[in-house]
Amino acid sequence: MKIAVLPGDGIGPEIISQAVKVLNALGESFEMETAPVGGAGYEAHGHPLPEGTLKLALEADAVLFGAVGDWKYDTLDRPLRPEQAILGLRKNLNLFANLRPAILYPELAGASTLKPEVVSGLDILIVRELTGDIYFGQPRGVRVCPDGPFMGSREGFDTMRYSEPEIRRIAHVAFQAAQKRGKRLTSVDKANVLETFQFWKDIVTEVAKEYPDVALDHMYVDNAAMQLVRAPKKFDVIVTGNMFGDILSDAAAMLTGSIGMLPSASLDANNKGLYEPSHGSAPDIAGKGIANPLATILSAAMMLRYSLNRAEQADRVEAAVKKVLAQGLRTSDIYEEGTTRVGTEEMGNAVVKALA
Amino acid sequence: MKIAVLPGDGIGPEIISQAVKVLNALGESFEMETAPVGGAGYEAHGHPLPEGTLKLALEADAVLFGAVGDWKYDTLDRPLRPEQAILGLRKNLNLFANLRPAILYPELAGASTLKPEVVSGLDILIVRELTGDIYFGQPRGVRVCPDGPFMGSREGFDTMRYSEPEIRRIAHVAFQAAQKRGKRLTSVDKANVLETFQFWKDIVTEVAKEYPDVALDHMYVDNAAMQLVRAPKKFDVIVTGNMFGDILSDAAAMLTGSIGMLPSASLDANNKGLYEPSHGSAPDIAGKGIANPLATILSAAMMLRYSLNRAEQADRVEAAVKKVLAQGLRTSDIYEEGTTRVGTEEMGNAVVKALA
Ligand SMILES: CC(C)[C@H](C(=O)O)[C@@H](O)C(=O)O
Ligand SMILES: CC(C)[C@H](C(=O)O)[C@@H](O)C(=O)O
Numbered sequence: 001m002k003i004a005v006l007p008g009d010g011i012g013p014e015i016i017s018q019a020v021k022v023l024n025a026l027g028e029s030f031e032m033e034t035a036p037v038g039g040a041g042y043e044a045h046g047h048p049l050p051e052g053t054l055k056l057a058l059e060a061d062a063v064l065f066g067a068v069g070d071w072k073y074d075t076l077d078r079p080l081r082p083e084q085a086i087l088g089l090r091k092n093l094n095l096f097a098n099l100r101p102a103i104l105y106p107e108l109a110g111a112s113t114l115k116p117e118v119v120s121g122l123d124i125l126i127v128r129e130l131t132g133d134i135y136f137g138q139p140r141g142v143r144v145c146p147d148g149p150f151m152g153s154r155e156g157f158d159t160m161r162y163s164e165p166e167i168r169r170i171a172h173v174a175f176q177a178a179q180k181r182g183k184r185l186t187s188v189d190k191a192n193v194l195e196t197f198q199f200w201k202d203i204v205t206e207v208a209k210e211y212p213d214v215a216l217d218h219m220y221v222d223n224a225a226m227q228l229v230r231a232p233k234k235f236d237v238i239v240t241g242n243m244f245g246d247i248l249s250d251a252a253a254m255l256t257g258s259i260g261m262l263p264s265a266s267l268d269a270n271n272k273g274l275y276e277p278s279h280g281s282a283p284d285i286a287g288k289g290i291a292n293p294l295a296t297i298l299s300a301a302m303m304l305r306y307s308l309n310r311a312e313q314a315d316r317v318e319a320a321v322k323k324v325l326a327q328g329l330r331t332s333d334i335y336e337e338g339t340t341r342v343g344t345e346e347m348g349n350a351v352v353k354a355l356a
Numbered sequence: 357m358k359i360a361v362l363p364g365d366g367i368g369p370e371i372i373s374q375a376v377k378v379l380n381a382l383g384e385s386f387e388m389e390t391a392p393v394g395g396a397g398y399e400a401h402g403h404p405l406p407e408g409t410l411k412l413a414l415e416a417d418a419v420l421f422g423a424v425g426d427w428k429y430d431t432l433d434r435p436l437r438p439e440q441a442i443l444g445l446r447k448n449l450n451l452f453a454n455l456r457p458a459i460l461y462p463e464l465a466g467a468s469t470l471k472p473e474v475v476s477g478l479d480i481l482i483v484r485e486l487t488g489d490i491y492f493g494q495p496r497g498v499r500v501c502p503d504g505p506f507m508g509s510r511e512g513f514d515t516m517r518y519s520e521p522e523i524r525r526i527a528h529v530a531f532q533a534a535q536k537r538g539k540r541l542t543s544v545d546k547a548n549v550l551e552t553f554q555f556w557k558d559i560v561t562e563v564a565k566e567y568p569d570v571a572l573d574h575m576y577v578d579n580a581a582m583q584l585v586r587a588p589k590k591f592d593v594i595v596t597g598n599m600f601g602d603i604l605s606d607a608a609a610m611l612t613g614s615i616g617m618l619p620s621a622s623l624d625a626n627n628k629g630l631y632e633p634s635h636g637s638a639p640d641i642a643g644k645g646i647a648n649p650l651a652t653i654l655s656a657a658m659m660l661r662y663s664l665n666r667a668e669q670a671d672r673v674e675a676a677v678k679k680v681l682a683q684g685l686r687t688s689d690i691y692e693e694g695t696t697r698v699g700t701e702e703m704g705n706a707v708v709k710a711l712a
Contacts, residue, residue, distance in 0.1 A: 254581075
């Protein structure tokens with residue numbers, strides 16, 4: 001089993017090295033190869049997703065990804081900016097299914113900005129389509145407006161598109177995820193306004209016939225944003241498009257107040273995947289040794305489960321993370337009075353120790 | 357001054373009649389004319405926005421709108437569904453500027469699902485563009501996919517578009533609103549992915565030169581959704597496109613926990629406007645006399661301020677609403693122990709009394 005390790009920018013390298021340490025402590029031998037990505041890719045090879053990095057990712061069985069981005073790259077042309085590496089990897093590796101759990105660990109209930117009774121025990125899974133929608137739809141660009149009241153002015157434009165097979169395959173992923181959990185699936189759309197999402201809703205409704213054991217409901221995206229704030233525990237699995245999923249999954253993550261704890265998986269049709277923490281590269285705290293490595297370690301656990309077919313090892317890692325939380329160890333982002341503040345390295349070591 | 361009164365469906369008629377009562381109690385003579393809209397328009401004339409209703413709205417100086425929608429219309433073809441009336445009015449009346457305050461009244465702080473320290477004193481204004489974006493962009497539809505890996509499959513598609521004049525005029529509205537408030541404006545985009553919103557960001561940055569007294573910052577929509585949950589009080593005015601504004605304004609409204617209190621205004625270039633509560637038609641409680649009329653009464657106050665040029669009367673209505681809250685009167689949606697529960701009619705009467 002070969003793992004492509006892409007640390008990236010900011011706190012990326014620090015948190016990735018803790019996850020690598022945990023993987024190495026499992027007593028299995030994984031082949032791991034590291035390559036630069038994002039700003040680091042640009043520095044090394046003039047491109048956020050250098051050819052060698054893409055090649056490695058394509059060859060590997062799984063990709064462990066840190067984070068990309070730094071203010072110093074903000075002035076680069078868009079195709080050279082760090083986040084283009086993420087979009088490029090998703091597209092080239094066909095990683096169409098993004099799984100983002102939003103879980104509130106009982107020990108961290110106080111970290112949420114929401115009242116404890118609203119979020120305690122929160123455990124939702126957002127399934128976001130990741131290779132279609134307005135993220136990649138052509139045509140797009142800036143042009144002279146060809147019609148309507150503003151004809152002749154400049155305009156920016158993009159195309160939202162979803163084809164039937166794209167909707168079907170993400171719906172299947174979501175229904176199957178729901179079968180393994182609470183058996184409830186909410187499909188989020190904007191069918192009252194968008195043709196794309198009326199079509200989405202129709203196809204998801206068709207796919208539902210194959211999953212009679214899952215209760216499906218449909219919700220408009222604006223209402224979903226409200227219900228996430230009002231009563232997030234009512235959700236089990238949410239499935240939605242790339243754009244709405246971007247917004248809702250970040251909102252859901254923030255409900256927990258501890259985004260430093262949340263992993264993510266982005267899978268292709270054969271369960272090859274890219275695994276990364278839900279948080280960003282946090283350049284403001286990079287190099288200080290205080291970043292929380294747990295989201296990355298939990299992402300490695302998802303990798304063990306989904307791509308490396310090692311569910312037991314995944315369970316071990318997840319149990320070790322719960323154990324260090326129970327021991328009261330906290331990085332700064334989740335620190336509360338009465339707990340023990342530790343750095344990135346110490347936290348990684350504690351997880352390794354807890355594996356035993 | 358002529359006001360078109362469009363009660364609509366569900367609780368619409370009940371809450372509108374309280375707002376009309378309050379307007380009539382101001383000692384001015386407004387000409388008001390009522391017409392059916394939404395499901396009521398469909399029942400009366402076979403269309404959610406009957407010709408006569410649109411004509412009345414076009415002729416009037418302002419439109420006071422209740423709410424539309426009921427489950428019983430869910431099976432109608434999309435062009436006949438109640439919400440098409442809203443889209444039709446916005447487009448035909450050129451109501452491009454939607455102003456949605458999210459205010460937490462001190463008396464109602466407990467209603468929020470967020471911790472009091474996170475939301476107490478919340479006062480943000482969302483300026484949402486309302487006649488452009490993917491809501492109206494052509495082409496759109498369902499077709500055979502013309503290219504790419506899914507060529508030949510059916511696909512749904514829509515077009516996101518913003519022209520320079522559309523962005524400029526909403527930016528001006530937002531900067532001017534910020535000038536009258538905390539002088540801070542956050543423009544929300546997705547410039548890292550969408551051409552439309554890179555263009556949006558560029559134009560807003562240009563317009564900013566005319567408002568050196570307003571501090572402008574730019575934020576990606578996914579981050580904005582997170583920051584609304586994490587630290588909503590950091591925002592003053594937010595400006596964004598139609599689609600992102602739909603999602604963020606509902607999330608922001610829900611932060612207060614009392615969406616039954618939140619008004620909205622949708623304005624054209626000459627301050628003609630449509631005024632409606634931020635909440636929906638709530639068919640489940642329609643006809644029971646328990647709906648909260650205050651969002652509609654506060655929408656009428658916005659109408660007095662923006663379209664009817666009667667700022668003093670607007671102040672009077674807003675003060676009266678604060679007074680009834682201070683008196684402890686609450687409809688069911690905002691009821692808490694120790695306050696007095698009242699119905700729709702009683703609440704309207706209390707506001708009229710408080711005007712004196
Ligand atoms: C960096 C950006 C392109 C990306 C996205 O919008 O998908 C990010 O927000 C995410 O959610 O992974
Ligand atoms: C009913 C619907 C078309 C409308 C919208 O999406 O704009 C509503 O959600 C709103 O925000 O007024």
